[in-house]
Amino acid sequence: MTSGIHHVTLITGDVQANVDFYAGFLGLRLVKRTGGYEDARQLHLFYGDRAASPGSLVTFLVWQGGSSGQAGAGQVSEIALAVAPGAIGYWLERALTHQVKVEGTGQEFGETVLRLRDPDNVLVKLVSASLPALDMPAGDIPPEQRIRRIRGVTLLSEVQEETSAFLGRFGFRPDAAEGPVQRLVSDIGDVIDVREAAGFWPGAPGTGTADHVALRAADAQEVEAVEAELRRRNSSLTNLHDRHYFTSLYVREPGNVLIEMASDGPGFTLDETLETLGTTLFMPPDTPDPDAMKVMLPQFGLPGEERVVYRDLIYKHRFFTPDMPDGSTLALLHGTGGDEADLMPLAHRAAPRATLLGLRGRSTETGSRRWFRSFGPSIFDQKDIRFESGALNAFFEEARAAYGFDADTLAALGYSNGANLLAAAMLLHPHMPRRAILLRPAMVLDAAPETDLRGAAMLLVLGADDAFRAQGEKLAEALAAAGADVTTRVVAGGHMLGDEDAPAIADWLGQAALGPT
Numbered sequence: 001m002t003s004g005i006h007h008v009t010l011i012t013g014d015v016q017a018n019v020d021f022y023a024g025f026l027g028l029r030l031v032k033r034t035g036g037y038e039d040a041r042q043l044h045l046f047y048g049d050r051a052a053s054p055g056s057l058v059t060f061l062v063w064q065g066g067s068s069g070q071a072g073a074g075q076v077s078e079i080a081l082a083v084a085p086g087a088i089g090y091w092l093e094r095a096l097t098h099q100v101k102v103e104g105t106g107q108e109f110g111e112t113v114l115r116l117r118d119p120d121n122v123l124v125k126l127v128s129a130s131l132p133a134l135d136m137p138a139g140d141i142p143p144e145q146r147i148r149r150i151r152g153v154t155l156l157s158e159v160q161e162e163t164s165a166f167l168g169r170f171g172f173r174p175d176a177a178e179g180p181v182q183r184l185v186s187d188i189g190d191v192i193d194v195r196e197a198a199g200f201w202p203g204a205p206g207t208g209t210a211d212h213v214a215l216r217a218a219d220a221q222e223v224e225a226v227e228a229e230l231r232r233r234n235s236s237l238t239n240l241h242d243r244h245y246f247t248s249l250y251v252r253e254p255g256n257v258l259i260e261m262a263s264d265g266p267g268f269t270l271d272e273t274l275e276t277l278g279t280t281l282f283m284p285p286d287t288p289d290p291d292a293m294k295v296m297l298p299q300f301g302l303p304g305e306e307r308v309v310y311r312d313l314i315y316k317h318r319f320f321t322p323d324m325p326d327g328s329t330l331a332l333l334h335g336t337g338g339d340e341a342d343l344m345p346l347a348h349r350a351a352p353r354a355t356l357l358g359l360r361g362r363s364t365e366t367g368s369r370r371w372f373r374s375f376g377p378s379i380f381d382q383k384d385i386r387f388e389s390g391a392l393n394a395f396f397e398e399a400r401a402a403y404g405f406d407a408d409t410l411a412a413l414g415y416s417n418g419a420n421l422l423a424a425a426m427l428l429h430p431h432m433p434r435r436a437i438l439l440r441p442a443m444v445l446d447a448a449p450e451t452d453l454r455g456a457a458m459l460l461v462l463g464a465d466d467a468f469r470a471q472g473e474k475l476a477e478a479l480a481a482a483g484a485d486v487t488t489r490v491v492a493g494g495h496m497l498g499d500e501d502a503p504a505i506a507d508w509l510g511q512a513a514l515g516p517t
Contacts, residue, residue, distance in 0.1 A: 002222065003171025003186040005150050006214040006246070006262040007046070007057035008079050010122055013066045013207030015043060016300045016307060017119035022047045022058065024303040025098050026081070026147055029137040030278040032268050035297060036061060037243060040287045041341065043297045049134035049149070052268035052277055054216050055190065056134050056149050061211060064298040065316050065340075065360070068121070069206025073156050073197040074256035076210035078123035080113075080151035080191075082131045088112045090145045091126050109176055109183060120208035127151040131189050152191035153213050154181070156203070157255030160196045166253045167192060169226070170215045170261065197255075212250070214260035220247035223261050244285060245270055292345035295320055295356075311402040314395045316360040320344050326353035328409040331396070331433065333359055333418025335440075337368040343415060346497060349514045350505035359395070361418070363388070371421040372444075378471075380420075380444045389425035393432055411435035413505070415497065420444045423475055426458075427451055427482065437461070437505055440495050442471035443478060454483035459508040461501055465494045 012018040022028050031052035036042035043062035046052065058079065071077045083091060088105060091114055095102050103115035103123070112128040126147075133148040157163040164174060164182050172184035172192055180196040192213070203209065217223045227240050227249050239250040245268050249261040268277060281297070283290040298318060301307030308319050318340045330351055332343040340358030347356050361371040363384070372388045373381040396412075399405060412433045414422035419441035426432045427449055434456045440463055458479055462472045473488070480486045487508060491500035502514075 002216045002218040002264065004055055004188045004216045005153065005186070005190050005192075006054045006216040006260075006264070007048075007059050008076065008150065008153055008213050009059045009061065009211045009260075010076075010079070010120075011063055011066070011069065011205070011207050011209055011211055012060045012120050013063055013068070014119055015045070015062045015064055015298045016310070018045070018060055018062070019300050019302060021100070021118050022060075025094070025100060027136060027139045027141040028056075028058065028147060030302060031057070032245070032272075032278055033281050035281075035283040035287060035290075035293055037241070037284045040283060040290070040293045041296050046268065046278075050137045051135060051274060053134050053149075054262070054264050055188065058150070062298060063207050064318065066207045069209035070201065070204040071123075071156070071209050072203035073158050073200040075156055075203030076153050076213050076257060077156045077195070078125055078154045079210070080125040080127045080153065082129040082148040082151040082190075083126050083146075084133070084144055084148065085128045085130060087145050088114050088126065088128050090142075094141075109178060122208055122210070125151070129189075150190055152193060153210075154193040154195055155213075155253075155255065155257050156195050156197035156200055157253075157257065158196075158198045158200070159254045160194050162254035163194050163257070167194070167215075167259075169229075170259075172215075194255075212258035212260050214248070214262040217247075217261050217263045219265060220263050223247045223249050223263050226261055289345070292348075295344045295348045296341040298341075311398070313398045313402065314391050315362065316340065317399075318358045320348070320356040320358070322348070322353055322355070324353055325355050327406070328354045328411070329357055329405055330354045331357045331359060331399075331410065331412040333371065333412065333414035333422050334361065334369075335416030335418055336365075336370050338415075338418075339369060343413065343418075346502055347413060347505075349502040351509055351511050352514050353511075357399070361421075362391075370417050372417075378442075382446055385421065385424050385444060386428060388421055389428045392421060392425045393429035396432060407434070411437065411509070413437040413439070414441070415439040416441075416495065423479070426453065426456065426484075427478065430456070430482075437508070438472075438475070439497065439501060440466055440468060440472065441475050442468045443475040448478040448482070451482050453479060456484040458484050458486050459505065460486065460488045461504050462488065462490050463494045463496075463498075464490050464492055468495060 028047035031048045032046040034044045036044050046059045048056035101117040114126040116124045136146040175183040175185040182194045184192045236251045241248045247263040330347050334342040340360040363370040372384040410433050419438040430451050436458045438460045462469050489504045
C-alpha cells in the first residue's frame with residue numbers, strides 16, 4: 001500500500017487573501033482551479049509544487065464571505081509544511097516583513113517549529129524537517145528556503161487510540177508520543193499527530209477550518225479495494241467518487257474526522273500541460289450550465305496580477321469583470337433567499353461586456369436572506385424599508401468614491417425583493433443610479449413620496465401570470481408620475497425568471513444578449 005498524505009482541504013472566506021498568502025507569501029504554485037464537485041458554485045483552489053505532486057497539495061473550498069468555523073474535536077486542527085533544517089529564521093523574518101501573524105517558535109518531536117496564522121486564522125506550522133524536497137516553483141524565495149512538501153496534520157480525537165488504530169489501515173504506524181499527542185508516521189516520512197481531545201468543544205465547520213485530510217493510494221484499484229474492505233467490516237459509512245484528477249474514498253474515522261483516500265493518478269495534468277497548470281478554470285464534468293456557473297465564482301489575481309481591491313462598505317459585495325469590459329457597471333440586488341452571485345449569469349447574458357457588482361442583503365426572515373423585513377404576505381415594515389433605502393443610497397455614494405464609478409455608465413438591476421427595495425430607494429432618494437431594471441417588482445411603500453425622477457430611466461419586466469403583476473403596474477404608475485421614463489415589458493410566466501428576461505434587458509440597454517446557456 002502507498003502511504004502518506006495526498007492533500008489537505010480547508011475552507012477560506014476570502015479568496016484573494018488566500019491566494020496572496022499561499023501563492024504569494026508561502027510561494028506555492030496554484031496548480032488547479034475548479035468548480036466544486038459537491039456544489040459547482042463553490043470555487044476550489046489547489047496549491048502545490050511545480051508538478052502538483054501528491055504530498056505537496058493544500059486545497060481550499062472558497063466560501064466567499066462565509067461565516068467562521070471553530071476547530072475542535074473531530075477535526076484537523078492544524079497543518080504543517082516542511083522546510084529545510086535551519087530555515088526557520090528566514091521564515092520568521094519573512095513573516096514579520098509580510099505582516100503575517102506569528103504565534104511563536106518551539107520544539108515538537110525534536111524539530112524546530114514556527115507557528116503562523118493564515119488570513120482565515122488557520123494554524124500553519126513551518127517545521128524544520130529532513131524530508132526530500134519537491135520541485136517548488138521559482139519566485140522570490142531562495143531555493144534552499146522554499147517549502148519542501150506537507151510535513152503533516154494534527155487531528156483532534158476524543159478516542160485517540162481508536163483513531164490511531166484506524167489510520168494504521170492507511171499505512172500510518174505509531175511513532176513517538178509527546179504529552180497528549182501520539183505521532184503516526186508514513187513510509188515516506190510525513191506524519192499525522194493525533195491529539196487526545198476528550199472534553200474539547202466539538203468542531204464547527206466554517207471558514208478557517210479544515211474539511212478533511214486525504215491519504216495516498218497508488219491507483220483507483222487500491223482505493224476500491226480499501227472501500228470493499230471497509231464495507232465488509234461495516235466500520236464506517238463510505239463514499240466512493242471519481243474526482244476526474246483522482247479516485248476518492250471518504251470515510252469518518254472513529255473520532256469523526258473526515259478522511260479521504262485519493263489515488264495518485266491520473267493527476268492534474270490530465271487536462272492541462274505542466275506549464276499551464278492552474279491558469280484555466282475548469283468545471284466538473286456534467287456541471288449544469290457551466291458557463292453560468294463560471295460567472296458566479298469569485299475572481300482573484302495571482303501575485304503581480306491586477307485585481308480588485310475590495311473596500312469595506314455597507315453591503316457585502318462582489319465584482320465579476322468580463323474578459324473585455326466596456327466600462328459599464330450593473331449593480332445587482334438578489335431576490336429573497338439569494339446572494340450576491342445569483343443574478344450574475346442573467347446579467348452577463350444581457351450585458352456580456354459589463355462589469356457586474358453583486359450586493360448581499362442584510363435582513364433575514366425564516367432563514368432566508370432579504371433586503372428588508374415583512375410582517376406577512378404583502379405587509380412590509382415601512383421603517384425598515386426606509387432605513388435600508390437610506391443604506392442603499394449611502395452604499396452607492398461610497399462605491400462611487402471607492403471604485404471610481406461613472407454615474408453615466410452605472411445601472412442597477414433588482415429581482416423581486418431586491419427590485420422592491422431598489423424602486424423604493426429611488427423614490428426616496430432620487431440621486432440613486434439614474435437607470436434601473438426592475439424584474440417582477442411590487443410597490444412596497446404605503447404611499448409614493450413626492451419626488452422628482454425626471455432624467456431617470458427604468459425598465460420594469462412583469463410576469464404575465466405573476467400574482468404581483470398588479471403591484472408592479474402600480475409601481476410603474478408611481479415612477480412615471482414622479483417623472484421617470486418608464487418602459488414596461490410583460491413576459492410569459494409568473495414570478496420566476498425565464499428565457500425572455502435577458503433579451504428584454506439587453507434590448508433596453510441597447511446590447512446584444514448572449515444566447516441561452
